[in-house]
Amino acid sequence: MPINYSTEPIDQLKLLYAIQGTGNGHLARAMEIAPHLVRMAEVDFLISGKAAELKFPYEFKYRYHGIFFIFGKRGGVNYLSTAARLKPLRFLRDVAQCPVTDYDAVINDFEPVSAWAARRRNVKAIAVSHQAAFYSPKVPRHKDRNAFIEYGMRRFAPFDAFVASHYKPYDEDIFLPVIRKELLEATVTTGDKIVVYLPAFADQKLIPHFNKLKHENWLIFSKKASQKYQAGNVTVHPVNRELYSRELILAK
Numbered sequence: 001m002p003i004n005y006s007t008e009p010i011d012q013l014k015l016l017y018a019i020q021g022t023g024n025g026h027l028a029r030a031m032e033i034a035p036h037l038v039r040m041a042e043v044d045f046l047i048s049g050k051a052a053e054l055k056f057p058y059e060f061k062y063r064y065h066g067i068f069f070i071f072g073k074r075g076g077v078n079y080l081s082t083a084a085r086l087k088p089l090r091f092l093r094d095v096a097q098c099p100v101t102d103y104d105a106v107i108n109d110f111e112p113v114s115a116w117a118a119r120r121r122n123v124k125a126i127a128v129s130h131q132a133a134f135y136s137p138k139v140p141r142h143k144d145r146n147a148f149i150e151y152g153m154r155r156f157a158p159f160d161a162f163v164a165s166h167y168k169p170y171d172e173d174i175f176l177p178v179i180r181k182e183l184l185e186a187t188v189t190t191g192d193k194i195v196v197y198l199p200a201f202a203d204q205k206l207i208p209h210f211n212k213l214k215h216e217n218w219l220i221f222s223k224k225a226s227q228k229y230q231a232g233n234v235t236v237h238p239v240n241r242e243l244y245s246r247e248l249i250l251a252k
Helices: 026-041 079-084 088-097 112-121 131-135 148-155 201-209 242-249
Strands: 014-020 042-048 062-064 105-109 123-131 161-165 195-196 217-222 229-231 236-238
Touching: 014 026, 014 112, 026 042, 026 105, 026 123, 042 112, 088 112, 105 112, 112 123, 123 131, 131 148, 131 161, 131 201, 195 242, 201 217, 201 236, 217 242
Parallel strands: 014 042, 014 105, 042 062, 105 123, 123 161, 195 217, 217 236
Antiparallel strands: 229 236
């Protein structure tokens, strides 16, 4: 369905912005989108899943266990760990209790509790996520893609309409990724470090590969590091939004 992209305030419009809490990508995107929604309407915020490291600037009115993925140390999802943390009865209870009927619409970034609650109660849900892009057959897939996983991803958080992001605008309502304002407005300077953020890989998995490239200095931002440390030509730093932005601007 067509989406109205007007930025004019809409009187009495109440929105629930629901965010997947696994990782930092969903929350980072929401941090850029939320201020625009708040200027347009009355907005409450919901989060589910494993807590991310980023500090969200708005208070979460609702928090749920949800369904989330546990990433291993070698890249990709650890399916056994993910299954062990599933709480299906709690999920069904949360879906039944999620107060989506208090809102005119749900803005959903891959968050399953509010998505299924909206579907059950005929409340409009608009997906704002990268995952929604894969509803379009025009988005390229890897030749070895797992059809079962893709089907599960498409059913994970159902919606009525979407505004998706991808590396290219492959289809209508698919746009380029949301980039932080401070990065867009920054004066870029070429430094001597290559900045790395690969949260699905453990530091110990990445460091040996980068140590082989001795002519480069590497800076890894790691979800698994509790403090900064050095390993040859590799510096590992815990996830820090402000520092990451500064180092990215100064990256080689």
